[in-house]
Amino acid sequence: MDLMIQEKMMSKGMVDALSAADLVKAGEVFKDAMVQKVGDTLEKKRIELSKHIVSSPTTEAGTETDEV
Numbered sequence: 001m002d003l004m005i006q007e008k009m010m011s012k013g014m015v016d017a018l019s020a021a022d023l024v025k026a027g028e029v030f031k032d033a034m035v036q037k038v039g040d041t042l043e044k045k046r047i048e049l050s051k052h053i054v055s056s057p058t059t060e061a062g063t064e065t066d067e068v
Contacts, residue, residue, distance in 0.1 A: 010036070 010033040017026035 007033075 013029040
């Protein structure tokens with residue numbers, strides 16, 4: 001699902017729960033939103049790091065060099 005749509009659904013869920021004074025549900029929606037955002041950020045960083053590792057030149061010993 002598109003990230004923007006997910007954020008709107010989570011925001012609507014949070015507002016609905018708070019409007020109904022359902023603090024437990026609001027807490028769950030907030031927690032789910034934070035889990036999703038942290039997971040997405042970690043996935044982006046993982047991809048960025050793996051691209052860097054794959055494109056980094058190495059020596060015969062397997063250590064990175066500053067030479068290109």
